[in-house]
Amino acid sequence: MARLQLPYLPPSSITSESVWQSRRQCLAQLGFGALGLTASKYLGAAEQVAATEVALTDKTSLFQAPRNVRYSVDDTLTSFEDISSYNNFYEFGTGKGDPARYAPAMKTRPWTVSIEGEVMRPRTFDIDDLLKLAPLEERVYRLRCVEAWSMVIPWSGYPLAKLLAQVQPTNNARYVEFVTALEPEVMPGVHTRILDWPYVEALRIDEAVHPLTLLVFGVYGKPLPNANGAPLRIAVPWKYGFKSAKSIVRIRLLEKQPLTSWTKAASREYGFYANVNPDVPHPRWSQATERIIGSGLFARRVPTRMYNGYGDQVASLYSGMDLSRYY
Numbered sequence: 001m002a003r004l005q006l007p008y009l010p011p012s013s014i015t016s017e018s019v020w021q022s023r024r025q026c027l028a029q030l031g032f033g034a035l036g037l038t039a040s041k042y043l044g045a046a047e048q049v050a051a052t053e054v055a056l057t058d059k060t061s062l063f064q065a066p067r068n069v070r071y072s073v074d075d076t077l078t079s080f081e082d083i084s085s086y087n088n089f090y091e092f093g094t095g096k097g098d099p100a101r102y103a104p105a106m107k108t109r110p111w112t113v114s115i116e117g118e119v120m121r122p123r124t125f126d127i128d129d130l131l132k133l134a135p136l137e138e139r140v141y142r143l144r145c146v147e148a149w150s151m152v153i154p155w156s157g158y159p160l161a162k163l164l165a166q167v168q169p170t171n172n173a174r175y176v177e178f179v180t181a182l183e184p185e186v187m188p189g190v191h192t193r194i195l196d197w198p199y200v201e202a203l204r205i206d207e208a209v210h211p212l213t214l215l216v217f218g219v220y221g222k223p224l225p226n227a228n229g230a231p232l233r234i235a236v237p238w239k240y241g242f243k244s245a246k247s248i249v250r251i252r253l254l255e256k257q258p259l260t261s262w263t264k265a266a267s268r269e270y271g272f273y274a275n276v277n278p279d280v281p282h283p284r285w286s287q288a289t290e291r292i293i294g295s296g297l298f299a300r301r302v303p304t305r306m307y308n309g310y311g312d313q314v315a316s317l318y319s320g321m322d323l324s325r326y327y
């Protein structure tokens with residue numbers, strides 16, 4: 001018997017009556033009576049395929065979250081192609097193309113995230129439960145890398161505060177630390193000593209529960225590509241990009257400020273706060289302007305803004321701090 005080719009059916013139309021009809025017609029054209037034995041077997045298989053596709057569609061739609069305009073900027077979006085192919089994820093190498101090349105080998109299921117330390121209810125969450133903890137929303141955030149380039153990214157996620165509320169931080173909890181997965185078999189970069197692995201970042205607790213601090217699961221209405229930190233990372237848009245740890249496996253609430261990876265590697269160059277500040281240069285380059293990724297051959301440079309343009313919302317967190325000082 002000749003092998004049947006399933007007609008291509010876009011997942012979005014899978015349940016529609018017209019598709020169903022056309023599938024029957026298609027079967028008829030292939031020479032099967034729609035009600036014949038072989039055909040009904042085939043239809044059974046087709047239904048199974050349809051069921052899988054529907055399941056995938058449901059999962060995908062989870063990431064197609066409504067945009068929260070309150071926390072979105074209206075700058076021109078960086079393309080999905082640029083966002084997912086020009087990355088910093090040193091576990092996979094220091095080249096901008098290395099994460100897209102090597103990170104797909106990392107398995108993101110099963111995946112658990114443990115939340116521990118200064119909490120009343122330490123817990124380990126399965127990624128698929130975490131995804132359902134709060135409704136996802138889309139937020140268009142600026143991302144300003146300490147290397148003086150920037151992107152504008154439509155993330156899907158929910159505020160980190162929603163997760164922290166689940167574990168009930170104790171009164172001693174003053175910092176939140178994020179630890180990235182360490183998988184030497186699939187991470188060529190961790191065999192070098194650029195950083196002390198695993199990648200560790202942290203925020204002060206008031207920064208961590210700030211409504212802008214987003215726990216991110218998706219981008220452009222789809223699950224995060226591994227290169228962008230699947231299955232979950234954070235996004236802290238008023239700080240240099242390195243503060244936003246990717247592919248997180250552990251979150252620890254701490255009383256004392258932890259030593260984070262980049263500060264440990266070069267404390268003179270990468271401070272704990274790392275708030276975007278055009279007036280405080282990196283020891284080796286100016287932070288006054290930034291190159292917009294994807295703006296063509298003659299990349300556009302624009303002035304960098306204090307707190308990456310989020311000053312209205314976050315400046316009060318730092319009142320009393322000497323901003324001319326390097327943190």
Ligand SMILES: Nc1nc2c(c(=O)[nH]1)N[C@H]1C(S)=C(S)[C@@H](COP(=O)(O)O)O[C@H]1N2
Pocket residue numbers: 083086087088089090091143144145146180199227228229240241242243244245246247
């Ligand atoms: N685990 C881990 N997280 C990381 C990094 C990294 O090397 N490892 N790089 C950081 C830096 S420097 C930046 S600019 C952003 C880049 O995020 P993106 O590649 O999704 O744009 O991720 C941050 N998070």
Ligand SMILES: [Mo]
Pocket residue numbers: 088144145146147240241242
């Ligand atoms: Mo960065």
